[in-house]
Amino acid sequence: MLDSVFTSIIGATESTVTTMTSGSFLICSLASLILGLVIAFVYMYKHKYSKNFVVTIALLPIIVQMVIALVNGNIGAGVAVMGVFNLVRFRSIPGSAKDIGTVFFAMAVGLATGMGYITLAALFTVIVGLANIIFVSSPLGQKTGTSVDRSLKVAIPEDMDYISLFDDLFDQYTSKSELVNVKTTNMGSLYQLEYAITLKDKDQEKLFLDEVRTRNGNLTVQCGRPVFAKETL
Secondary structure, three states: OHHHHHOOOOOOOOEHHHHOOHHHHHHHHHHHHHHHHHHHHHHHOOOOOOHHHHHHHHHHHHHHHHHHHOOEOHHHHHHHHHHHHHHHHHOOOOOOHHHHHHHHHHHHHHHHHHOOOHHHHHHHHHHHHHHHHHHHHOOOOOOOOOOEEEEEEEEEEOOOOOOOOOHHHHHHHEEEEEEEEEEEEOOOOEEEEEEEEEEOOHHHHHHHHHHHHHHOOOOOEEEEOOOOOOOOO
16 A cells, blocks of 8 residues: 555656646646645744745645656656756745745655655655644754843943953853944944843843943943844755
8 A cells, every 4th residue: 555655647657748648637736736735834834924935835836747747758857857956046035944945845746746646745745744843843943041142232432441341241141252343333432332142041131231231331232132144054
């Protein structure tokens, strides 16, 4: 019974077009659309998304299926597969790691349905989809403990030496600190310092900021989540 998973409804010949009937084409197309929708819903689970990208993901399997269905011969199949995977290059804006992974997920399903492996494509979609949902819902990749990363921006007068101004506070309240940027503001009368810090205990954040405000003369202090570069593959 398991062998039927790896059986194509089109038949094992070198040319897909010569053996595909209208019925098998419709079955493959319907399977591609359904599985594309499943992939799109998996992608949307606990993830920020745009409508255009979700629609593209839902349609990608049937597009790839059509490309593979029109391939003749083994050499052509190899070239076509390389070309299809290069469709990722059409995305002008770099996507996140999950975006790129979902594109390859949808293309892999389209490759399977294009060659007639409907059951295999469905099984693959279920396995990867469930794994995706489980991994996203689990604490995998999350930081543990009470420490928390923060971006700290502090304004100080121009005549104040900032090199070791907050070192004792960083030693007391943070496990890691780094000065990442310095710039002048307010017509050069103020320095704005930007630090990347990791607080030892997030419950002491207010106490830490009060100490910083005392040190910089109650000028502007801004503390928030760091802005990471978009993760890409």
